[in-house]
Amino acid sequence: MPRLDRLPQISRNNLLTFPAQVNDSAPFVRPGKPLAACRLAIVTTAGVHLRGDRPFTPGDQTYRVIPSDTPTADILQSHTSIGFDRVAIMRDINISFPIDRLRELVTRGELGGLAPYCYSFMGAQREAARIESATGPEVGRRLAAEGVAVALITPT
Amino acid sequence: MLARILEGAGISTTSISLVREHSEKVKPPRALFVPFPFGLALGRPDDPELQHRVLRAALDLLNETAGPILRDFPEDAEPGDQPAAPLQASGIAPAAGVQDDVAMEATQMRRYHERWLEKSGRTLFGLTGIPPTQFRGVVRFLEGFAGGQDVDMPERPPDVPLPNFIRYCADDLKALYFEGHLTMKPAAGGAEIARWFWGETAAGQLLRRVRDRLDGSDDPRWKAAAFGIAR
Numbered sequence: 001m002p003r004l005d006r007l008p009q010i011s012r013n014n015l016l017t018f019p020a021q022v023n024d025s026a027p028f029v030r031p032g033k034p035l036a037a038c039r040l041a042i043v044t045t046a047g048v049h050l051r052g053d054r055p056f057t058p059g060d061q062t063y064r065v066i067p068s069d070t071p072t073a074d075i076l077q078s079h080t081s082i083g084f085d086r087v088a089i090m091r092d093i094n095i096s097f098p099i100d101r102l103r104e105l106v107t108r109g110e111l112g113g114l115a116p117y118c119y120s121f122m123g124a125q126r127e128a129a130r131i132e133s134a135t136g137p138e139v140g141r142r143l144a145a146e147g148v149a150v151a152l153i154t155p156t
Numbered sequence: 157m158l159a160r161i162l163e164g165a166g167i168s169t170t171s172i173s174l175v176r177e178h179s180e181k182v183k184p185p186r187a188l189f190v191p192f193p194f195g196l197a198l199g200r201p202d203d204p205e206l207q208h209r210v211l212r213a214a215l216d217l218l219n220e221t222a223g224p225i226l227r228d229f230p231e232d233a234e235p236g237d238q239p240a241a242p243l244q245a246s247g248i249a250p251a252a253g254v255q256d257d258v259a260m261e262a263t264q265m266r267r268y269h270e271r272w273l274e275k276s277g278r279t280l281f282g283l284t285g286i287p288p289t290q291f292r293g294v295v296r297f298l299e300g301f302a303g304g305q306d307v308d309m310p311e312r313p314p315d316v317p318l319p320n321f322i323r324y325c326a327d328d329l330k331a332l333y334f335e336g337h338l339t340m341k342p343a344a345g346g347a348e349i350a351r352w353f354w355g356e357t358a359a360g361q362l363l364r365r366v367r368d369r370l371d372g373s374d375d376p377r378w379k380a381a382a383f384g385i386a387r
Contacts, residue, residue, distance in 0.1 A: 007240055007241050008241050008244075010387075011241055015175055015177070015178070016177075018175075018178060020177075020178045020181040020182050021157055021181065021182050022181045022182075023160070023181070023182060023183040024183070025183065025224065026160060026163070026183045026184060026185045026223055026224035027160055027163040027164045027185060028163065028185050028222065028223040028224070029163050029166055029167065029168050029185075030168060030218075030221065031168040031218050035215055035218060043158060043162065043169075045158065046197075051282050055283050055324060057320050058380060058384065072277075072278055073277045073278045073279075075278075076280060076282050076283065077280055078283055078324075078327075080283075080323070080327040080330075080384065081384065082242065082244065082384060082385070082386065082387065083194055083241070083242070084193065084194035084195030084196075084242060085193065085194075085195045085196075085242040085345075085346035085347075086195065086280065086330075086331075086334070086346070087201075087334060087338070087344075087345065087346040087349055088195050088196050088200075088201045088346070089195065089201070089280065090278075090279075090280055090331070090334060090335050090338065091201035091202055091276075091338070092201035092202050093278065094198055094201075094204075094207055095195070095196055095197065095198050095199075095200075095201045095207075096195070096197050096198070098198050098207055098211060100204075101198070101204060101207050101208055101211055102211070104204070104208075105208075105211070111215075121158065128157060131157070131158065131161075132157065132161065136157075136158055136161035136162070137161055137164075137165060139161075139162065140161055140162045140164065140165025140166075140167060141165060143162065143165065143167050144165055144166050144167060148167055149167070149168060150167070150168050150169070150170065150215075150218060151159075151162050151167050151168070151169045151170075152169075152170055152171075152172075152211075152214065152215070153158055153159050153162075153169055153170070153171035153172065153184070154171075154172050154197050154198075155171075155172060155173070155174050155194075155197050156194060156195055156197065
């Protein structure tokens with residue numbers, strides 16, 4: 001899902017009129033080493049952040065930094081659209097921000113390690129020029145400086 | 157789009173996609189389309205096995221030698237018990253005889269919510285920064301607003317506009333009730349909780365009235381807040 005034909009009309013129209021970029025190709029960087037040697041960061045558009053952080057507002061194009069060792073009890077979500085069922089993330093933060101699952105992969109030796117920080121943006125952005133020109137590249141530079149080989153990008 | 161930006165900075169990315177139609181256009185370098193509803197990107201809460209299968213499928217894309225790649229997670233993994241989209245307040249009729257004392261009801265819910273915290277260690281409550289023990293003030297504020305009064309709260313940061321703050325208040329009220337309900341009925345799904353909240357609680361009726369006042373405004377920011385609280 002969400003298969004568009006199964007959504008209410010208001011959601012379907014919202015998605016069909018979404019101004020998605022149209023591209024013919026994609027930049028493509030191979031990790032150059034096995035996952036078991038890679039440092040990974042989550043970059044999410046779930047609008048999650050630390051409890052003490054300033055909440056996101058709709059259309060907010062800034063980002064929040066979440067240290068990877070943050071206890072999940074200290075993570076809030078201010079992306080509170082009623083277009084999705086929040087009971088899932090109330091039960092389990094991993095449904096959008098799979099930090100516990102990634103820690104398990106590190107313990108099993110399948111993933112080299114977690115980056116010191118994960119990054120979070122607001123979801124449901126219809127206008128993202130500032131992310132494209134400023135905050136997105138800034139996160140890219142930070143990840144590179146932190147030795148991150150792989151970013152896992154998760155939505156809500 | 158974010159994936160393309162980060163890849164451009166030299167980071168290998170793999171994305172989980174919930175809208176195939178968008179990923180087909182945007183073309184992130186590597187994306188796994190999952191057949192789950194919004195809010196359930198990793199499949200199902202408290203199902204680490206399914207979450208690991210989703211993660212593995214997304215991470216496997218890193219072995220590909222060229223892209224862009226858009227792969228489908230197997231359709232048969234779709235959780236059959238998840239509705240395609242959440243139930244909305246407009247689709248739920250208030251039950252006859254719903255009590256109207258929100259403050260007393262919220263105080264009762266706080267006790268369930270405390271048990272939720274003890275059990276789960278987590279809560280999404282907290283956007284206003286006002287603790288549950290002082291939430292009666294928030295209820296009075298929302299009641300005043302819904303009643304057409306010119307109200308505000310000293311806890312509202314000066315740089316947070318009133319409609320945004322009202323939305324945070326509504327979201328915290330929902331978190332208090334929804335998580336409290338999970339203490340009473342741990343197996344309850346989102347649809348069941350929505351029917352209870354919008355149909356049977358005084359808080360649900362209060363938020364309908366808050367929504368109506370916001371939606372009646374000509375200010376698009378007020379209308380946007382209304383759209384985010386109930387529709």
